[in-house]
Amino acid sequence: MEIHTDVICPFCGTLCDDIEVHVENGRVMEALNACKLGNAKFMSMNKKNRHIVPMVRGEDGFTETTIEDAVERVARMLVDAKKPLLYGWATTECEAQSVGIELAEEVGGVIDSCASVCHGPSVLAIQDVGFPSVTLGEVKNRADLDIYWGSNPMHAHPRHMSRYSRYPRGYFRERGQQDRTVIVIDVRRTDTAGIADKFLQVSPGDDYELVNAFRTLLNGGDIPDEVAGIAKKDIASALELMKTCQFGMLFFGVGLTMSPGKHRNIDNAISLVVDLNKYTKFNLIPMRGHYNVTGFSEVLTWQSGFPFGVDYTRGYPQYNPGETTSVELLSRGEVDAVFVVGSDPAANFPKKAVEHLAKIPSAVIEPHETPTTYLCDLNIPSAIAGIEVEGTAYRMDNVPIRMRKIMDAPAGLYSDREILEMILLKVREIKNGA
């Protein structure tokens, strides 16, 4: 039996780096230290009905095809389209993302990631008002107050609290949990709220008002007896904890970005953190979902200057969220082909956007069956990044971590990067008249 230690978990943005995976005869026997989400991903390597061969839709359903044929079909689809959308990218390594961006530029398409439907509004706010942030290592060693706002790590990032915020002992937090205070702000009494010291139940859609209440009190003003469903005394006592801590953290989730107000909620929350720095050291980190959605924004910014929703149809990068982002492009019927890499928009986009995806030529690189593989015309299965392929991913605090390969992919499967390089080569051949 092979024992792999310090394996990086390719599931959520916490990107845990202490997994011990036991592999025997090509099967994962155990994934020690992993949470339920990470364990499910490692154990899924044992699935018997995994797709190995590319599948193309014909009149009688899907039939198998060769990788060469699949690559040529995708290349022709992208070259023939006036405005193709290249979407996904959050669950693959940075090296594959880089080739994908080159491909988008080559075919004059729009490239966008899951960020546009998770923390895109956070990026917009950060561009407006800045980003007072730190690394999770600093949080572990220094933070004595952690606020989770619109975020439920017990479900979405199960080891976040045990590794960084609620429980661990740190350099300046020697007693662990006893040295730390946790506040949860949410519309439901979540499982995370259950282990917090203080819970504020905000009424739905009123997060902006609650941030304003904190800022008003902080800056010497007065507020009504109740704001956003929360009594003034509870707001004031939570604010006192924020002002008097030594090192405060605001971890915010999609509860803020997906609710009314969207980027303005984050804009205001960042401004609260800035205001708190008049009293103490305070910082924030967005609770990024997929393990490398942060990496895609980094790579796209290096190559195009913008973090998501980049339109190359005019030959140069244009960025205008609301116009160059996937949900609008699909629901307005503005793209004429879709190429998905490592994502499931057919499950996670509103129905109106998926209706257009189902009508136009489409292809997907995806190791497992999903609603997107079901709707797309062509599916190329790939080796799984972070388990069968090494590569770089960025943690939610923008720290790059090298993911390790721990087992071989089934024969005949290529990595996302290799498939994208084949498609890019074929696109250039077609454009050169081959």
Added chain:
Amino acid sequence: MNVTLITGRTIKQGMVIEHKDSTMYTDANAICEFDPDDMKKLKVSEGDTVEVSSEAGAVFVRAVKSLQSPHKNIIFIPMGPWANQITSPKTDSVGMPSFKGIPASVKLAKDKKVLTYPELLKQSFGK
């Protein structure tokens, strides 16, 4: 009953991401979590089919008693194809649809069937 719909990640939904071809996916995602008091008001029992409607459409899902209550007049459906039958593509010009805080209504639909995702996709998109 008029409610506010929240969609999002649950640990069960996250655990079946690599198993969307199994019945576990429908079991984890085609559900609606209710505050226990709201279930009494609606005379809904655990496992009953309910119809959830919004301006974008309607969907049939299975009622589940929320373990993260109280959240009166708020229902929760895990992110996925069932939830997105009733989310709007309007983004307020920032790229992000409102996946949370959606005005919706819910009613008991005991005799209706909760569709699997291939059935749901066939019905919605003809594929």
